[in-house]
Amino acid sequence: MIHFEDVSKVYENDGKELRAVDHVDLRIEKGEIFGVIGFSGAGKSTLIRLVNLIEAPSDGKVLVDGRNLAALPKPELRKVRRKIGMIFQHFNLLESKTVYQNVAFPLSLAKVPKKEIEARVTEILEFVGLEDKAKQYPDQLSGGQKQRVGIARALTTSPEILLCDEATSALDPQTTKSILDLLKRVRDQYNITILMITHEMQVIKEVCDKVAVMENGKVIEQGTIFDVFSNPEHPTTKNFVRTVMQDDIPASILKQVEGRAGGRHVYRVTFLRETAGEPILSKTAKNFDVDVNVLYGQITELQGVPFGNLIVELQGEDAEILRAIHFIQSSVAVKEVVADAG
Structure with a gap:
């Protein structure tokens, strides 16, 4: 046209x-x-x-x-x-x-x-x-x-x-x-x-x-x-x-994360389409010896398609966190935001 x-x-x-x-x-x-x-x-x-x-x-x-x-x-x-x-x-x-x-x-x-x-x-x-x-x-x-x-x-x-x-x-x-x-x-x-x-x-x-x-x-x-x-x-x-999809970790939350002892990692997890309704993080907490803490994020719609963008913290041993991340990556996109082995 x-x-x-x-x-x-x-x-x-x-x-x-x-x-x-x-x-x-x-x-x-x-x-x-x-x-x-x-x-x-x-x-x-x-x-x-x-x-x-x-x-x-x-x-x-x-x-x-x-x-x-x-x-x-x-x-x-x-x-x-x-x-x-x-x-x-x-x-x-x-x-x-x-x-x-x-x-x-x-x-x-x-x-x-x-x-x-x-x-x-x-x-x-x-x-x-x-x-x-x-x-x-x-x-x-x-x-x-x-x-x-x-x-x-x-x-x-x-x-x-x-x-x-x-x-x-x-x-x-x-x-x-x-x-x-x-x-x-x-x-x-x-x-x-x-x-x-x-x-x-x-x-x-x-x-x-x-x-x-x-x-x-x-x-x-x-x-x-x-x-x-x-x-x-x-x-x-x-x-x-x-401006419409806030995905930065608030400074106060980031400060709390950085001040904790022990192994922890922070990741951005992106849910697309049908995966936005899947309990992937819940399954991760049940199947692996890690604690899953949602720090920030939102679920919205783009052109009628569900889209989720969450910042999550995984706490536990490095090897177990790695196994958990591989499990999450089999379904959704994952990108590390902060890594600190303590």
């Missing part, structure tokens, strides 16, 4: 070059919710503006349905752009117009007949849960309601692609979740491909199928949500994942 082929975007300022997007290769398939995450200045906002040619690439190609947008004649480009909706961080609503008029605005510009506009706007307002707000003005709405108006407006032209530019960063956590649930319904009911940029890893975890991590204009890591969250490789990706 959307394909970035070795795409770069370079700006010039006082004779100096700023490479906002640097040789990016990405493929977003039809019907996916694809997230792009990065810190401020990573290049993600520039990247999303290349999709509808608000910004033209300096090098490479941006293909939408196999068509190079930069090579299209203006009439053809306008047709393609009508199939690309956009949702903004600060809503970009017309304050002097009602909710109904805001949602109808793209259709009015396209000179769609009044009866068709009325039918479409009524349908979309009902879909986003704002049918009772049609006559109200933006300043009478909450932030979440304003964003629902923005989503409704983007949907009126029956887009095939929806671009979300930090669409939830101005919202509180509860409202953010409701908007993300709405975006999932948009994808599922209308089969719309969604490309969203954000600096919040929780947003990526909640709604996306795949993610790309950007830094200094480059994509430094990409993959499915499950793969990236369960096994992040780049340090920046690991930092993002830690």
Whole structure:
């Protein structure tokens, strides 16, 4: 659906070059919710503006349905752009117009007949849960309601692609979740491909199928949500994942462990898929002469798949601990965090 082929975007300022997007290769398939995450200045906002040619690439190609947008004649480009909706961080609503008029605005510009506009706007307002707000003005709405108006407006032209530019960063956590649930319904009911940029890893975890991590204009890591969250490789990706998947041992607990006498080892145990429900640590304690102490961790879901990340301490003789670790490794991934024979 959307394909970035070795795409770069370079700006010039006082004779100096700023490479906002640097040789990016990405493929977003039809019907996916694809997230792009990065810190401020990573290049993600520039990247999303290349999709509808608000910004033209300096090098490479941006293909939408196999068509190079930069090579299209203006009439053809306008047709393609009508199939690309956009949702903004600060809503970009017309304050002097009602909710109904805001949602109808793209259709009015396209000179769609009044009866068709009325039918479409009524349908979309009902879909986003704002049918009772049609006559109200933006300043009478909450932030979440304003964003629902923005989503409704983007949907009126029956887009095939929806671009979300930090669409939830101005919202509180509860409202953010409701908007993300709405975006999932948009994808599922209308089969719309969604490309969203954000600096919040929780947003990526909640709604996306795949993610790309950007830094200094480059994509430094990409993959499915499950793969990236369960096994992040780049340090920046690991930092993002830690914001929603806490796996560092609290200093107070680590101090207690380090102060104990006798043989002990601390490990990170990763449970994937069906193993998340298996009593592996309980079996270890029963079958081997070791004490198993869970220090820290959590069990969560990634794309509906159970994922567990636990920090455990094994106490006992080194040889017996080694046997226990081999047993655990037969079912799940194990990585040593701290080793101290005392």
